[in-house]
Amino acid sequence: MGKDITVQKESLNVCVIGAGYVGLVTSSCLAYFGNKVTAVESNRMRLEKLQKGIIPFYEPGVEELVKKCTQTGNLEFSSDIEAAVKNSDIIFIAVGTPSQPNGEPDLSQVSQAARSIGGALDTSRKRLIINKSTVPVGSGNWVEMLITQGIEAMQAVPARGAQKTLPPFSVVSNPEFLREGTAIHDTLYPDRIVVGASDAESVETMKQLYKPILTQSFSAPEFAPRPKDFSDVQFISTDLASAEMIKYSANAFLALKISFANEIANICEKVGADARQVMKGIGLDKRIGKLFLNAGIGWGGSCFKKDIKALIEVAHEYNSSTSLLEASISVNDRQRHIPISKLQEALKIIKGRTIGLMGLAFKPNTDDLRDAPSITIAHQLLKMGALVKAYDPVANDNCFHEHPELEIVYCHDLSELATNCDALILVTEWDEFRDANWHDIAHLMKKPIIIDGRNFLSEELLTTAGFTYRGIGH
Ligand SMILES: NC(=O)c1ccc[n+]([C@@H]2O[C@H](COP(=O)([O-])OP(=O)(O)OC[C@H]3O[C@@H](n4cnc5c(N)ncnc54)[C@H](O)[C@@H]3O)[C@@H](O)[C@H]2O)c1
Incomplete structure (x- = not known):
């Protein structure tokens, strides 16, 4: 022994x-x-x-x-x-x-x-x-x-x-x-x-x-x-099974929390409420907690979808119901199409327009593109006949190599991205986007329109710089 x-x-x-x-x-x-x-x-x-x-x-x-x-x-x-x-x-x-x-x-x-x-x-x-x-x-x-x-x-x-x-x-x-x-x-x-x-x-x-x-x-x-x-x-x-369940349940709950915020945000927009204030108002309740309640274009990354799907598969093996888990995925899938609808409202026609994607990574401080919303959005814009430009501080190379099917014009900075764009979509909330000189950026664009897919930028600052600003849920 x-x-x-x-x-x-x-x-x-x-x-x-x-x-x-x-x-x-x-x-x-x-x-x-x-x-x-x-x-x-x-x-x-x-x-x-x-x-x-x-x-x-x-x-x-x-x-x-x-x-x-x-x-x-x-x-x-x-x-x-x-x-x-x-x-x-x-x-x-x-x-x-x-x-x-x-x-x-x-x-x-x-x-x-x-x-x-x-x-x-x-x-x-x-x-x-x-x-x-x-x-x-x-x-x-x-x-x-x-x-x-x-x-x-x-x-x-x-x-x-x-x-x-x-x-x-x-x-x-x-x-x-x-x-x-x-x-x-x-x-x-x-x-x-x-x-x-x-x-x-x-x-x-x-x-x-x-x-x-x-x-x-x-x-x-x-x-x-x-x-x-x-x-x-x-x-x-x-025990072994509980540890394995803790991991799946934690990811499922986090994804569900964001999907909940997104579903509520969509209702807020219809009724004229501001999802940012609503989320602040509910998040201060300690039983709810304020993290993971940001409305936006939804979650991505290597884990959430795959882990929820795996949990659904396990549950089905035991004939257990998974309606909440399935809803968290379908709300998230739907959410990725919201920036396109907002572009359609602002520009009417997408075909022939130049759209700039601010960020590609599924979240800031990584170059990971697994299940990134940017990929779904780029696919859809290209299918609709737009010219798609993109700038991500670290993920451009990964996107070029991992998604050769996407005919994207990759840019080195935000100014190059904005030049001649009909609209920008903020996809990833990189810090450098918050601190951009929006007045100069507006002058580089054909139309200063911005869809803030993460409710990350200052609406006031953007509007003052001459932008038509659209957030999510407000
Ligand atoms: N990435 C995350 O944020 C994260 C967070 C929590 C949990 N997880 C989980 O952790 C696991 C790993 O995730 P990751 O993101 O690091 O994956 P990854 O794909 O980035 O890395 C896995 C690595 O293992 C290597 N590999 C595969 N088989 C091997 C073998 N037989 N011998 C030596 N190397 C081998 C691969 O080449 C790869 O480099 C997954 O189950 C994931 O769900 C990931």
């Missing part, structure tokens, strides 16, 4: 499989706390970049943190999953779980990672395998089964005279709640850490691993200062 991992050690050997948003942030934060971390990445191009210190996506603070940790020798990148697993006490699965066309999550990356772990485990010590990927309820048990299959596949041809001894391991669920754009901050200063496990020993190991965060005993990096009055972090220990 292997050694117990709970034997107190100051630092642990950690392997993180998958160096995407979640894997890279997890790896670098754990390395920052002094653990020896190997991040395993199977995408050759991504790995080569990481090994050269180039971060393959835009996320504030990650470059600095990775640099710090590679310099201390606490973080390295590899494609050798077998060596990394053998050398580790703790193994994270942080691979992607994208949606399939039918809404079910594609778990092939998880299954491949789990089998590879099984194939690499040995009996030198007990390993803790932590699933950080967002997976449907029951996946903890499934991952355990796949790891066992991986072990058995390796042991099918034992060396002559070798005894079959199963390497000891436990699987826990540790859902991730980071937000792109503030990923390092969210990891170092989370609202809570959730761990689903079936044995007390695994829970203790998780507490040990996350002790620097739970007790806030690390010195805050200069690029991610500790928020004022931030104290100890809550550790929630549950």
